[in-house]
Amino acid sequence: MYEFNFNRPASVADALAAVADADDGQFMAGGQTMIPVLKQRLAMPSDVVELAKIDDLKGIAVDGGTVTIGAMMTHSEVHNSSDVASAIPALADLAGMIGDPHVRNRGTIGGSVANNDPAADYPAAVVGLGATVVTDRREMAGDDFFVDLFETALAEGELITAVRFPVPDKAAYMKFPNPASRYAIVGVFVSQSGSDVRVAVTGAGPCVFRAVAMETALASDFSADAVAGIFVSGDDFNNDIHASAEYRVHLVTVMAKRAVAKAG
Amino acid sequence: MPSVSMTVNGNAVGGDIEGRTLLVDFIREHLRLTGTHVGCDTSQCGACVVHVDGTSVKSCTMLALQADGCQVETIESLADGDTLHPMQEAFREHHGLQCGFCTPGMVMTAVAMAKENPNLTESDVRRGLEGNFCRCTGYQNIVESIVAGAKAMQG
Numbered sequence: 001m002y003e004f005n006f007n008r009p010a011s012v013a014d015a016l017a018a019v020a021d022a023d024d025g026q027f028m029a030g031g032q033t034m035i036p037v038l039k040q041r042l043a044m045p046s047d048v049v050e051l052a053k054i055d056d057l058k059g060i061a062v063d064g065g066t067v068t069i070g071a072m073m074t075h076s077e078v079h080n081s082s083d084v085a086s087a088i089p090a091l092a093d094l095a096g097m098i099g100d101p102h103v104r105n106r107g108t109i110g111g112s113v114a115n116n117d118p119a120a121d122y123p124a125a126v127v128g129l130g131a132t133v134v135t136d137r138r139e140m141a142g143d144d145f146f147v148d149l150f151e152t153a154l155a156e157g158e159l160i161t162a163v164r165f166p167v168p169d170k171a172a173y174m175k176f177p178n179p180a181s182r183y184a185i186v187g188v189f190v191s192q193s194g195s196d197v198r199v200a201v202t203g204a205g206p207c208v209f210r211a212v213a214m215e216t217a218l219a220s221d222f223s224a225d226a227v228a229g230i231f232v233s234g235d236d237f238n239n240d241i242h243a244s245a246e247y248r249v250h251l252v253t254v255m256a257k258r259a260v261a262k263a264g
Numbered sequence: 265m266p267s268v269s270m271t272v273n274g275n276a277v278g279g280d281i282e283g284r285t286l287l288v289d290f291i292r293e294h295l296r297l298t299g300t301h302v303g304c305d306t307s308q309c310g311a312c313v314v315h316v317d318g319t320s321v322k323s324c325t326m327l328a329l330q331a332d333g334c335q336v337e338t339i340e341s342l343a344d345g346d347t348l349h350p351m352q353e354a355f356r357e358h359h360g361l362q363c364g365f366c367t368p369g370m371v372m373t374a375v376a377m378a379k380e381n382p383n384l385t386e387s388d389v390r391r392g393l394e395g396n397f398c399r400c401t402g403y404q405n406i407v408e409s410i411v412a413g414a415k416a417m418q419g
Binding site: 182 | 329394
């Protein structure tokens with residue numbers, strides 16, 4: 001790791017200023033991806049601006065059909081939240097599937113969403129529930145937020161403050177995890193809210209995406225059988241030592257069936 | 265250099281450190297508490313697990329400055345003189361180790377698991393060990409040790 005200046009601001013305004021004033025400032029949430037990246041010298045920020053002391057980035061609020069989760073809430077906190085578990089059990093469930101217990105005690109929803117790892121779990125929930133990403137300056141629909149491999153719609157120096165999830169009628173997440181890292185080789189999040197069905201796929205391609213053909217089929221028949229014969233295109237799928245693109249195509253359908261069955 | 269202060273195993277400690285100093289390096293190199301091990305140094309193996317404010321963390325994936333003001337517990341905090349902690353005793357009794365390298369992280373993970381859920385089942389334990397690697401035992405005796413240790417901690 002290269003040396004850096006370490007900042008620990010107590011407010012969003014101070015955090016934004018610290019990054020703006022630095023030669024090359026970088027926010028750090030739970031650090032579960034960023035510290036390994038720094039160790040490998042894949043990044044060399046002049047200033048690391050750590051967000052753990054900012055109370056405005058914490059908390060979980062359930063209000064009129066939405067669940068708003070502060071950006072610095074850890075995966076353990078979301079997993080163990082009775083408010084999340086009763087409003088959107090699939091979301092609490094997903095948070096408990098991320099990494100391992102120690103990673104879940106440090107990693108945060110804001111960090112995961114901002115990083116947009118192609119195999120991360122939270123992007124599937126954000127897109128699969130039609131959530132809104134709230135930043136210091138605007139709100140963005142989840143559908144518009146994730147752009148490409150490790151790329152989001154965040155501007156330079158823009159900070160995620162919360163993610164707001166609408167409460168669906170039902171939802172579920174299923175993933176086929178890498179047995180070592182627990183990252184999703186393929187993860188599928190399905191939700192139904194009235195006539196609106198969403199199917200979001202993570203792990204398979206360079207970025208989370210919606211399986212539109214599955215959504216259409218589920219809108220008229222919300223059953224595992226409805227998606228059993230639907231296979232997404234794997235043209236841009238990841239093809240690595242963990243799974244071939246062809247296998248990932250197969251897994252998307254299998255995980256979608258299981259998620260629909262789990263949602264009930 | 266920035267300064268850091270925290271409580272480690274009940275003792276107030278501190279010092280001037282580089283921003284990039286990992287918590288595990290502060291514990292091992294500055295405090296000379298070498299019970300906490302560095303296995304993979306890539307956030308996977310769990311040999312470096314310590315408790316920070318009561319929750320288990322991988323101390324190779326946390327900066328020492330992030331633990332400023334925190335209560336940190338390492339493997340050295342468990343035994344009372346020559347009397348082993350019930351979880352350590354359970355690992356000894358059930359032969360929950362071979363080479364012993366992963367053991368500090370296993371025991372600290374086990375204690376955190378047992379505090380959260382005193383009635384651990386075998387499947388709870390196997391799931392709770394997803395972040396801890398052992399290259400010797402095949403886990404069977406580790407799991408038995410933790411189930412027994414969690415029971416012993418209640419008594």
